[in-house]
């Protein structure tokens with residue numbers, strides 16, 4: 001028994017070290033449980049998140065995303081994804097590029113498709129587990145799993161009033177991915193706090209009133225209409241200048257003032273196009289820019305139409321509403337001084353340290369150029 005426990009701890013530690021080496025920003029472990037069974041006697045935020053999800057689809061707030069409503073029992077039990085699964089290893093990868101942006105494209109789609117970027121490194125974690133005889137399958141939006149709920153269960157943060165996962169060090173501009181495995185890993189404590197407190201910024205800043213605390217009405221959400229909906233119908237809300245996604249309810253969130261921009265995913269050229277430039281591109285040119293990015297999730301015609309709509313109301317630019325309401329959003333903040341920061345096991349032990357600040361004249365070329373009087 002002791003040797004089994006020791007090897008479980010050892011394997012978990014090795015996996016976390018590997019996750020750090022692979023450049024993920026945070027990681028944690030959740031024990032696989034069926035969320036449609038009676039809740040356990042200990043805190044389990046994943047159960048609460050599953051019940052919220054059921055209520056959400058019963059109210060029809062998922063709009064046209066029928067795939068989310070299909071077979072909810074599959075989302076309840078990760079063992080449906082991998083029979084015999086015992087653990088979920090969750091990772092976060094930050095994607096914030098800048099706080100100063102007027103791009104009409106949400107920042108998550110500025111770079112190489114995150115599915116590809118994360119998956120090839122998650123596959124390395126899965127390969128590692130397979131070396132020790134376990135079955136393992138990586139996932140990045142590719143399995144019927146409530147990823148945010150399991151991330152909370154793995155101690156990586158809480159689901160905020162904007163319905164996104166919030167991590168106190170990384171904010172909410174993070175991709176979530178993971179590996180589901182039959183290996184037994186040591187679970188982290190779930191994140192049971194909610195640090196939204198009395199804040200309601202995301203709710204008041206949302207230009208389409210798509211948010212009530214912890215609930216998103218996708219039928220009113222710009223991100224839904226510009227990404228998921230098959231077409232921009234007359235019932236769509238004013239897109240406020242966005243043509244793919246919307247970042248307002250993240251941009252205004254005070255927890256994102258602590259987040260440091262990432263430096264691993266360089267933005268592609270399309271991140272800097274204005275709506276006017278998008279409107280002037282031909283469909284084949286748009287297809288070229290969509291290649292290899294998350295922009296592929298929508299059709300070129302829809303991007304063109306959204307860009308044309310943005311031009312009809314040039315006074316509105318992405319984030320203008322947020323800027324008007326919360327002028328401090330662009331200012332980076334000092335690290336939080338709350339007494340609880342770093343108190344949870346995931347925050348304390350399972351997140352990557354901030355990289356050393358880049359110093360000029362570190363490279364040989366720079367040193368050569370610095371020579372002289």
Ligand code: SF4
Pocket residue numbers: 205206207208209210211216220221222223224245246247248249250
């Ligand atoms: S993505 Fe935009 S439209 Fe959707 S809830 Fe957030 S602020 Fe509102």
Ligand code: SF4
Pocket residue numbers: 160161162163166195196197199200201202203249252253254255
């Ligand atoms: S803006 Fe405020 S209420 Fe909304 S998610 Fe962030 S902290 Fe929570």
